[in-house]
Amino acid sequence: MPKPMRKPHQPQSLKRFLTHASRMLCAWAWLLSAAAHAGMGIVERAGEPGRVPFTAFYPTEQTEQSRHKGPFEFSLAPNATPSPGSHPLVVLSHGSGGSPWVHVDLTRTLVENGFVVVMPEHRGDNYKDFSEPGTNSWKLRPAEVSQAIDLIAQDPLLGPVTTTNQVAMYGGSAGGHTALTLAGGQWSPARFRDHCQAHIAEDFSSCVGFITRLTGGWLDGLKKQVALAVIRYRFDDTTTHSHQDPRIRAIIAAVPFAADFDLSTLVTPAVPLGLILARQDINQIPHFHGLAVQRICKTCTTVADLPQAGHGVMLSPLPPLGATDSITFQLLSDPPGFDRQQLPALHQKVADFFKQHLTRP
Numbered sequence: 001m002p003k004p005m006r007k008p009h010q011p012q013s014l015k016r017f018l019t020h021a022s023r024m025l026c027a028w029a030w031l032l033s034a035a036a037h038a039g040m041g042i043v044e045r046a047g048e049p050g051r052v053p054f055t056a057f058y059p060t061e062q063t064e065q066s067r068h069k070g071p072f073e074f075s076l077a078p079n080a081t082p083s084p085g086s087h088p089l090v091v092l093s094h095g096s097g098g099s100p101w102v103h104v105d106l107t108r109t110l111v112e113n114g115f116v117v118v119m120p121e122h123r124g125d126n127y128k129d130f131s132e133p134g135t136n137s138w139k140l141r142p143a144e145v146s147q148a149i150d151l152i153a154q155d156p157l158l159g160p161v162t163t164t165n166q167v168a169m170y171g172g173s174a175g176g177h178t179a180l181t182l183a184g185g186q187w188s189p190a191r192f193r194d195h196c197q198a199h200i201a202e203d204f205s206s207c208v209g210f211i212t213r214l215t216g217g218w219l220d221g222l223k224k225q226v227a228l229a230v231i232r233y234r235f236d237d238t239t240t241h242s243h244q245d246p247r248i249r250a251i252i253a254a255v256p257f258a259a260d261f262d263l264s265t266l267v268t269p270a271v272p273l274g275l276i277l278a279r280q281d282i283n284q285i286p287h288f289h290g291l292a293v294q295r296i297c298k299t300c301t302t303v304a305d306l307p308q309a310g311h312g313v314m315l316s317p318l319p320p321l322g323a324t325d326s327i328t329f330q331l332l333s334d335p336p337g338f339d340r341q342q343l344p345a346l347h348q349k350v351a352d353f354f355k356q357h358l359t360r361p
Contacts, residue, residue, distance in 0.1 A: 039064040040111045041080035043157060052144045053121040054151060055100040056158055057107045059083040059114060070101040070127070071320055082161045087116045088358050089152060090168045091145050091248075093175030094119060095314065096137070096209070099127040105316035106170075109347035113355065116162045120148040125174065133174070133209065135189045135235065135260075141178040142243035145169060149247055168250045168354040172276075172314030173284065176256025180293065183251045184270035185261045186242045192260035193235040195288065199259075200224050203285045206259060207231060210327050244270055250357035252303060252350055254314045255281055258289040263296045272357045274301045276346070278309035280335040303349050308338040316343050 041060035047053035062080035066073055090110055092103055100107075100119045107117045122141050124132025153164040171179035181187065196207035201224065204214050208227050214220045240262070251269070254276035266273075275297075277290045284290070294302060312318055312332040318340075321329040334340065 039077045039080070040075075040108055041077045041082060042067075043079055043155075045151070045155070047121070051151065052123065052147050054118050054148050055121070056116060056118045056152065056155075057104075057111050058116040058158060058161075059087060059111050069104075070099055072101050072104070072317055074101075074104055079157070082116075082158060085114075085161060086163050087114055087161055088163050088166060088168065088354070089149065090115045090117045090170060090354060091148050092117055092119045093141060093145060093169070093171035093178040094122065094126065095173035095175050096125050096133045097127055097130045098122075098173075098175070099319075102315040102317065102319050103172075105343065106347045106350060109344065110351050110354075113348075113351040115168075115351070115354070116152065116158060118148050118152050120144045122174075135192060137174065138177055138181070138187070139241055141174070142181045142245075145178060145182060145248075146243070146245045149245070165247055166249045166358050167245075167247045168252075168358060169248050170252045170254070170350060171256070172254035173311065174257055176253040176290075176314075177258065179251050179253035179273075180256055180258055180261060180266065181241070181243055182245060182248055183253070183273045184242070184244060184265060185258075186240050186265040187260045187262065188240050189235040189237040189260070191262065193231050195259040196231045196235075197228060199288060200228055203259065203288050205283045205331060206257060206285065206288070210331065213327055213330065250274075250354050252276060252353060253290070253293070255284055255286075255311050256290055256293070257284055258293050261293075263292060266293055266297055268299050269297065272301065272353075273297065273299070274303040274350075274353045276303050276314070276350075277305045278311060278313045279305070279307045280309060280338070281311045283311035283331040301353065303353055304346050306338075306342070306346075308335055310335045310338065313338075313343075313346075316340070316347075 039060050041058045044055050060077050060080040061083050062077045064075040064077045067076045110117050122137055122144055125137035149164050149167055152162055153159050169182055250272045252274040255278050275294055277286055321333055
């Protein structure tokens, strides 16, 4: 009886070549598809009861028009027909009090690379409603990200052209906290309290937000005492919070709030996790936040480590920040020597990270 034929053995080098070639073909197909898109469409969906409002941006072949959004003027194609195809989805989680409009530059780069981008409006912590920032919002945000994926899948305009079984996620600042949670991180309000009790002077802004700053004056001692009294009263809950969504396959956390995480839960994140660090960040001191994650994480990718950037690096276009002596200006304005012309390259790195991890065979 003849022996069954065996497949010829493929050298390991040939296998690596074929794998690399397959990935390159996927990337080239993606780029060629993205190059055909002429513009950026936008839809804004109001939240019905139990549904998070969202703004979505997407590739379209229709002509853009000038539109005023917030303090900005953009070139957009409202409610345009999406470009045909199957576009991968990115969910973008805004920072505390944030809006879609301060992320339009990153969004445009993602759309030019073939993505649909959806930004859920996080309840109680957005530019329209700033009533529940901090841990109350952080408990809700990850589920709102998951709901945004559901809503895009069900959307009559975008659902038919959007892939929602392999999704990327990006978040900055409070959105970075959301990103770390979705990457498998576990946090608790009591850990926030413990961090602030130990480091109230060094990381004051992270503990009190945009209410006040330490100035080196005689009131600083009183500010710290009052802040700690409020923090001890409000944040004694030891409940651990976590949330994962199997559809999310790649995540980037930019200048994230991270001091309330059990860092052991971020040693090996559940999905590929990229970090964007800004060394001159005085709103979230990197040593306690982004750098702390970078030090502990064994599998993270540092997408960018910017020595001259501040917390506002995640915002583009940068919104009006008020007078130079305002707290908002001091915490979000670019430090001297930072060049915003770096940002297009940074935004492309974000797109490349997502393409790398969503196009793997």
